[in-house]
Amino acid sequence: xxxxxxxxxxxxxxxxxxxxxxxxxxxxxxxxxxxxxxxxxxxxxxxxxxxxxxxxxxxxxxxxxxxxxxxxxxxxxxxxxxxxxxxxxxxxxxxxxxxxxxxxxxxxxxxxxx
Amino acid sequence: xxxxxxxxxxxxxxxxxxxxxxxxxxxxxxxxxxxxxxxxxxxxxxxxxxxxxxxxxxxxxxxxxxxxxxxxxxxxxxxxxxxxxxxxxxxxxxxxxxxxxxxxxxxxx
Numbered sequence: 001x002x003x004x005x006x007x008x009x010x011x012x013x014x015x016x017x018x019x020x021x022x023x024x025x026x027x028x029x030x031x032x033x034x035x036x037x038x039x040x041x042x043x044x045x046x047x048x049x050x051x052x053x054x055x056x057x058x059x060x061x062x063x064x065x066x067x068x069x070x071x072x073x074x075x076x077x078x079x080x081x082x083x084x085x086x087x088x089x090x091x092x093x094x095x096x097x098x099x100x101x102x103x104x105x106x107x108x109x110x111x112x113x114x
Numbered sequence: 115x116x117x118x119x120x121x122x123x124x125x126x127x128x129x130x131x132x133x134x135x136x137x138x139x140x141x142x143x144x145x146x147x148x149x150x151x152x153x154x155x156x157x158x159x160x161x162x163x164x165x166x167x168x169x170x171x172x173x174x175x176x177x178x179x180x181x182x183x184x185x186x187x188x189x190x191x192x193x194x195x196x197x198x199x200x201x202x203x204x205x206x207x208x209x210x211x212x213x214x215x216x217x218x219x220x221x222x223x
Contacts, residue, residue, distance in 0.1 A: 031209045042215035043158075043200060056210060091158065095209055102148045102160040102202070103211060 004106035006092050012112045018080040021109045024073055025094030033103060034067055034077050035091040043091070049075065082113045116141045118203050120214035127191050128222050135186040135217050137175075137201030145205045147177055147184040150213075152198040161199070162186070171195070191221045 005024040013019050025032045033048040047057040049069045057067070064083070069075040079086055089110050093103035117140040127133055139145060147164040161170055164177040164184060175186045184201060201214040 033211075035213075043213040045210065045212070048210060050209065093158075102150070102163060103158075104160075105158040107157045 004092055004094050004104050006090075006106035006109050008109060009107065010110045010112075012114065013082055015083055015113055016081045017113075018078065019082045019086075019111060019113075021077040021090050021092075021111070023075045023077070023092030023106060025075070025092070026096075026104055027073065029094035029096050029104070030072070031095040032069060032075050033093045033095070034075070035093065037089040037091060037108070046077070046090075079111075082111075084113045087112050116145070116203055116205050116212045118201050118212055118214035120199075120201055120217050122217045123215070124218045124220065126220045126222060129193055130190050133186075133188045133191045133195065133219065133221075135199050135201075135219065137184045137186065137214060139182050139184065139201075139203050141182075141203060141205045143205050145177075145203045147175070148202040148204070148211065149173070149175055149184075149186050150200040150202060152200070152216075154197070158200065191219075193221050193223065195219060196221045 007022045030051050034046040036044045036046055046059045047067045048055055052069045065079055067077045089108045091108045092106045095103045119138045121136055149162040150158045151161045152158045162175050173186055173188045175184050177184050198216050198218050200216045202211045204211050
């Protein structure tokens with residue numbers, strides 16, 4: 001298994017543009033998580049899905065952020081319109097759901113909004 | 115509510131010195147605790163789970179319910195230990211991990 005796959009690895013965009021981040025979880029994992037990492041605030045959970053259903057989106061900063069999981073092998077995180085303060089590294093992680101497991105993280109997408 | 119506190123943003127030690135990265139948690143039930151490590155510009159990797167009571171790369175961590183702590187320890191630091199370390203908690207039967215803000219460990223020669 002190639003692990004959790006995120007794309008793109010880097011994204012530079014202008015303020016006001018739409019940004020879409022993509023994630024492919026590990027096959028067979030039934031939970032998927034989106035995190036944002038910044039120097040000031042560390043790792044913040046934005047949203048997570050169980051069996052493709054959003055369970056907790058309380059960490060989504062505002063209406064500009066949306067996430068979807070149309071099937072078990074794909075999820076997107078969209079920011080529209082993007083702002084400079086959205087600049088961060090966005091990590092996707094998946095989990096098999098057993099209490100003995102932690103998460104497997106993707107390599108992250110480094111987003112810069114100018 | 116569950117909360118994880120890592121009081122040190124940066125910890126600097128010399129090679130061969132002991133290391134202790136502090137983690138305290140707040141949770142009313144029985145938590146599951148984890149340590150994750152992130153080497154420079156790489157993905158986060160699971161280092162330890164308290165349930166496993168294992169030693170990985172010379173690191174150990176003991177869950178102390180009385181002090182609500184899960185400190186990460188290593189007797190002799192190595193240069194390759196330099197990384198960002200995150201403590202994380204899962205509780206309530208759900209699958210959500212709550213992370214601390216992380217501690218940057220720097221091992222100097």
